[in-house]
Amino acid sequence: MNQPVLTVKGLRAGYGRAEVLHGIDLQAPKGSVITVIGPNGAGKSTFLNALMGVLPAQGQIEFEGQPINVLSLEERVMLGIALVPEKRELFGSMSVEDNLVLGAFRQVRLNNPKWRDQLDVVYQLFPRLQERCKQASGTLSGGERQMLAVGRAMMSRPTLLMLDEPSLGLAPLVVKEIFRTIDALRQTGVTTLLVEQNARAALETADYGYVLEMGEIALSGPAKDLATDPRVIDTYLGAARKKNTGGDGAPTHFSSQKTGTSSE
Numbered sequence: 001m002n003q004p005v006l007t008v009k010g011l012r013a014g015y016g017r018a019e020v021l022h023g024i025d026l027q028a029p030k031g032s033v034i035t036v037i038g039p040n041g042a043g044k045s046t047f048l049n050a051l052m053g054v055l056p057a058q059g060q061i062e063f064e065g066q067p068i069n070v071l072s073l074e075e076r077v078m079l080g081i082a083l084v085p086e087k088r089e090l091f092g093s094m095s096v097e098d099n100l101v102l103g104a105f106r107q108v109r110l111n112n113p114k115w116r117d118q119l120d121v122v123y124q125l126f127p128r129l130q131e132r133c134k135q136a137s138g139t140l141s142g143g144e145r146q147m148l149a150v151g152r153a154m155m156s157r158p159t160l161l162m163l164d165e166p167s168l169g170l171a172p173l174v175v176k177e178i179f180r181t182i183d184a185l186r187q188t189g190v191t192t193l194l195v196e197q198n199a200r201a202a203l204e205t206a207d208y209g210y211v212l213e214m215g216e217i218a219l220s221g222p223a224k225d226l227a228t229d230p231r232v233i234d235t236y237l238g239a240a241r242k243k244n245t246g247g248d249g250a251p252t253h254f255s256s257q258k259t260g261t262s263s264e
């Protein structure tokens with residue numbers, strides 16, 4: 001197995017006295033796409049915010065073998081962790097390229113004289129952004145804004161890229177494009193943690209998946225196994241059941257767990 005970029009053990013987090021995450025275990029091997037799917041309110045965004053240091057959390061979070069629980073948000077960014085939040089938080093009056101350049105601050109702070117080269121990488125991933133590089137980001141379409149948010153995170157050359165619902169509110173064709181890009185990111189060696197309600201697209205793209213329900217990991221396993229698991233199909237994939245199981249609904253093997261450790 002690849003050395004994990006991210007190891008989470010017994011993570012608990014919430015708001016004030018209300019605990020939302022009740023002990024999450026997760027691993028993300030280097031260069032993998034890991035997805036966390038689950039219903040509204042399960043705690044998916046809370047999980048990403050806790051990993052990023054936006055929210056305090058208890059338990060263990062290790063990034064490349066180093067405990068990061070006590071590190072600030074900024075320190076985590078400097079280590080190579082990037083989050084694209086559900087609210088994209090772009091600077092609407094600034095151009096596409098200026099938004100991208102802002103994303104490079106980590107590389108600038110690291111005195112990387114070649115930080116601008118990353119613009120070419122981002123433009124290769126999203127040619128549409130290059131075509132619109134001078135356009136104010138506030139005038140972009142929803143899909144283009146999403147591309148820009150991912151592109152801006154990529155400008156920091158992250159080791160771990162966390163995406164909160166990248167397909168939210170996008171038309172099916174744009175969703176396909178976004179997921180094609182997530183697939184392409186894998187080739188660049190980036191590890192991606194993808195939180196999604198679009199379980200079908202997420203499981204098609206990811207290597208490994210976790211199902212988060214009411215703040216606990218209800219199921220986990222290789223994404224292709226989860227995609228054919230009757231419980232996942234019934235709850236998250238709807239009409240795909242017959243097609244994916246050959247119609248018999250037979251259970252597939254996966255590691256079922258309640259806050260257990262990943263079997264990777």
Ligand SMILES: Nc1ncnc2c1ncn2[C@@H]1O[C@H](COP(=O)(O)OP(=O)(O)OP(=O)(O)O)[C@@H](O)[C@H]1O
Pocket residue numbers: 015020038039040041042043044045046047197
């Ligand atoms: N700032 C906050 N203060 C208090 N409670 C919050 C806050 N943000 C989220 N919550 C609560 O925490 C729980 C988990 O919310 P979270 O946004 O993490 O879920 P989610 O799985 O990302 O949902 P969705 O798919 O709808 O975005 C919900 O019950 C929500 O109401």
